[in-house]
Amino acid sequence: MKAPSLAKIEGVYSVAPETADSWRDAHGKAPFVRGPYEKMYQQKPWTIRQYAGFEGALETNAFFKRALSQGQTGLSVAFDLPTHLGFDSDHDLAAADVGRTGVAIDSVEDMAVLFDGIDLGNVSVSMTMNGAVLPIMACFIVAAEEQGVAPDKLSGTIQNDILKEYIARNTYIHSPDFSMGVVSDVVAYCSAHMPRFNSMSISGYHFQEAGASPELELALTMANARAYLTHFQQQGIDLEFVAKRLSFFFGLGMSFYKEVAKLRAARFLWSELLDEFSIRSENAKRLKMHCQTSGVSLTESSPLNNIVRTTIEAMAGVFGGTQSLHTNSYDEAISLPSDQASKVALETQFILQHETGIGDVVDPWGGSYMMESATQSMIEYVRTMQKNIETEGGVLALVASGQLTTFIHRQALQTAMDEEALNKKIVGKNCYQSPTSSPQHQRVIASDKTLLQQSKKLAQLKLKRDDGAVKRALQALQAAARSKQNLMPFTIDAIRVRATVGECIKALTDEASRYLKPEYIESAPFCTHLDADIVKRYQTLSSQLDRPLRFLIAKVGLDGHDRGAKVIVSLLRDLGIEVDYLPIFASIDDIIQQDAMCPYDGIGLSILSGAHIHFITQITQKIRTDCPIFVGGVIPTSDKNTLEKIGVEVVFTAKHSLNDIAISLYDTLVVATKI
Numbered sequence: 025m026k027a028p029s030l031a032k033i034e035g036v037y038s039v040a041p042e043t044a045d046s047w048r049d050a051h052g053k054a055p056f057v058r059g060p061y062e063k064m065y066q067q068k069p070w071t072i073r074q075y076a077g078f079e080g081a082l083e084t085n086a087f088f089k090r091a092l093s094q095g096q097t098g099l100s101v102a103f104d105l106p107t108h109l110g111f112d113s114d115h116d117l118a119a120a121d122v123g124r125t126g127v128a129i130d131s132v133e134d135m136a137v138l139f140d141g142i143d144l145g146n147v148s149v150s151m152t153m154n155g156a157v158l159p160i161m162a163c164f165i166v167a168a169e170e171q172g173v174a175p176d177k178l179s180g181t182i183q184n185d186i187l188k189e190y191i192a193r194n195t196y197i198h199s200p201d202f203s204m205g206v207v208s209d210v211v212a213y214c215s216a217h218m219p220r221f222n223s224m225s226i227s228g229y230h231f232q233e234a235g236a237s238p239e240l241e242l243a244l245t246m247a248n249a250r251a252y253l254t255h256f257q258q259q260g261i262d263l264e265f266v267a268k269r270l271s272f273f274f275g276l277g278m279s280f281y282k283e284v285a286k287l288r289a290a291r292f293l294w295s296e297l298l299d300e301f302s303i304r305s306e307n308a309k310r311l312k313m314h315c316q317t318s319g320v321s322l323t324e325s326s327p328l329n330n331i332v333r334t335t336i337e338a339m340a341g342v343f344g345g346t347q348s349l350h351t352n353s354y355d356e357a358i359s360l361p362s363d364q365a366s367k368v369a370l371e372t373q374f375i376l377q378h379e380t381g382i383g384d385v386v387d388p389w390g391g392s393y394m395m396e397s398a399t400q401s402m403i404e405y406v407r408t409m410q411k412n413i414e415t416e417g418g419v420l421a422l423v424a425s426g427q428l429t430t431f432i433h434r435q436a437l438q439t440a441m442d443e444e445a446l447n448k449k450i451v452g453k454n455c456y457q458s459p460t461s462s463p464q465h466q467r468v469i470a471s472d473k474t475l476l477q478q479s480k481k482l483a484q485l486k487l488k489r490d491d492g493a494v495k496r497a498l499q500a501l502q503a504a505a506r507s508k509q510n511l512m513p514f515t516i517d518a519i520r521v522r523a524t525v526g527e528c529i530k531a532l533t534d535e536a537s538r539y540l541k542p543e544y545i546e547s548a549p550f551c552t553h554l555d556a557d558i559v560k561r562y563q564t565l566s567s568q569l570d571r572p573l574r575f576l577i578a579k580v581g582l583d584g585h586d587r588g589a590k591v592i593v594s595l596l597r598d599l600g601i602e603v604d605y606l607p608i609f610a611s612i613d614d615i616i617q618q619d620a621m622c623p624y625d626g627i628g629l630s631i632l633s634g635a636h637i638h639f640i641t642q643i644t645q646k647i648r649t650d651c652p653i654f655v656g657g658v659i660p661t662s663d664k665n666t667l668e669k670i671g672v673e674v675v676f677t678a679k680h681s682l683n684d685i686a687i688s689l690y691d692t693l694v695v696a697t698k699i
């Protein structure tokens with residue numbers, strides 16, 4: 025399947041904006057191109073909702089309280105990877121990742137601490153949770169209940185968008201089939217008991233982060249939205265009622281005009297889609313969205329420049345009429361956000377809201393020929409893409425076969441080649457380079473300390489609870505899964521008697537096992553963009569050895585951000601190297617076993633979760649001493665030196681070009697192969 029091309033000729037949109045006139049002055053009216061509300065920010069500014077979470081509930085609670093006291097208007101919880109994947113902190117597979125890229129939540133007791141002193145009847149809370157959505161929603165509901173807030177008083181959003189996990193983000197647990205049942209259980213439960221709660225945040229953000237263009241991001245998001253509506257309809261869920269609480273989440277990259285057009289087009293397409301499903305509610309047709317500035321657009325070198333990038337991206341979100349916004353911290357290409365960088369990110373939104381007046385005008389780009397035409401082009405692109413998806417069997421079939429992932433991967437490869445060939449210039453990365461200046465105050469995550477604390481808390485919880493009640497509740501949950509009942513009430517019962525998040529997921533995975541999606545990696549003509557000399561040297565090395573070079577690339581731990589790893593696999597294959605790519609969530613033992621079967625000339629590990637020291641210490645202790653180890657990912661400069669001391673040959677980060685990587689690898693391989 026091929027992606028259609030956006031009707032655009034070098035910046036000039038060529039599609040006539042047929043419906044431009046009918047959109048004029050139509051703020052707050054279907055099809056809502058010009059905004060979901062008549063007065064937009066004149067009536068209510070967008071919600072400042074910074075996504076955050078780290079270490080334990082206590083540390084994140086303190087961070088939340090500080091942000092709220094500084095003027096943040098909503099909360100957005102980032103959970104750590106073990107929580108996403110339904111492993112309690114004391115599980116063997118969790119050890120490296122506890123509290124690193126989000127907060128560790130093992131039970132309702134953690135959730136209670138997370139919101140201690142925060143009135144859940146007053147502050148709207150968004151939770152980015154998909155795989156382990158049942159126990160996390162249950163923890164939230166029970167924690168609120170124990171705070172004295174009934175479910176019908178809770179406002180907020182649960183992400184609950186599993187399709188994009190298979191396509192791009194990779195924090196899924198069960199098969200797509202089972203998970204779609206879970207999604208609809210949550211949606212049905214919320215619509216019956218939590219009328220103020222958005223039961224989904226249908227997300228495009230992660231597609232753009234994985235490599236998709238804004239138009240592909242929109243097309244896949246709308247295709248998923250359609251697939252969910254179809255699924256809910258088949259489940260007998262009343263769409264008229266639930267559609268009001270289905271919200272959206274988009275990324276904001278550096279293609280300024282396209283991003284504004286994308287948000288305008290999204291509202292048109294959702295309104296049109298609901299017409300197709302014969303939904304009459306105007307409120308449901310009003311697409312409401314959260315936006316986040318792009319992580320992938322941030323550079324490692326000259327990190328302060330990222331403040332400029334984030335501001336421009338945030339402005340596209342405001343011009344596009346977002347309801348809620350997260351602005352990224354300038355140091356995110358180097359490490360997890362520091363306090364200082366988080367503060368700048370938050371205050372960027374204050375400046376936009378209070379100093380610039382950019383929210384005073386509703387849809388300020390409306391009526392511009394370029395913008396109306398660009399919006400129309402986006403709409404046409406999405407329609408064409410939707411037809412293609414349907415011809416190929418629909419979203420669910422393409423998710424299962426991995427084709428939608430491949431689509432994004434192809435665009436990521438193209439971007440990598442464009443950057444290498446300087447067709448796409450990134451200041452500080454491939455042009456106007458200057459030495460990397462590390463930010464002053466990097467956040468150091470006390471993961472080992474958090475692991476100890478969480479394990480202690482889990483042990484205490486298990487001592488004081490009624491084990492019989494937990495066992496009965498988990499058996500009831502499992503039986504409900506078998507008989508295909510709505511799993512939400514059963515999970516709430518289990519969480520209430522202090523079953524853990526991991527135990528609830530274990531009860532379900534005993535019924536429907538853990539799933540691993542198929543992986544395909546496309547080839548791409550990278551060599552045409554590298555120095556001819558280096559390509560030749562690889563060929564010579566291989567002929568001198570009289571065999572192809574062999575490499576293993578793997579992601580270790582629970583981190584599923586695989587864009588970079590897959591680009592490297594394609595690059596190495598194009599250099600004539602035979603590359604094995606392990607399925608995500610590999611352990612160090614998996615790698616050792618794989619190498620023992622047939623030793624590799626080099627092993628490359630990709631780690632973006634911050635757990636690099638943990639994994640590299642393990643692998644260098646276990647692997648044969650003559651195997652060169654390479655690491656790629658988000659690695660702070662101070663850790664780079666530590667990794668090299670432990671035994672890593674070369675550490676690659678976002679600042680390295682593919683040519684640099686090819687040269688460094690070659691130099692090491694020449695030594696390692698003793699040629």
Ligand code: SCD
Nearest residue numbers: 061064067068071100150152181222271312313314347348
């Ligand atoms: C708002 N209202 C208005 C109005 N503006 N009424 C009249 N005129 C206006 N101008 C009303 C609304 O109708 C609503 O009322 C209430 O005010 C609140 O406004 P809202 O627009 O609903 O705002 P908010 O409560 O903030 O909700 C925004 C979304 C919600 C709908 C978009 O879903 C949300 O907050 N999403 C955030 C998702 C998120 O944080 N995701 C993080 C993802 P009612 O209440 O009566 O309806 C992070 C992530 O994945 C990171 C990447 C990764 O790690 O992988």
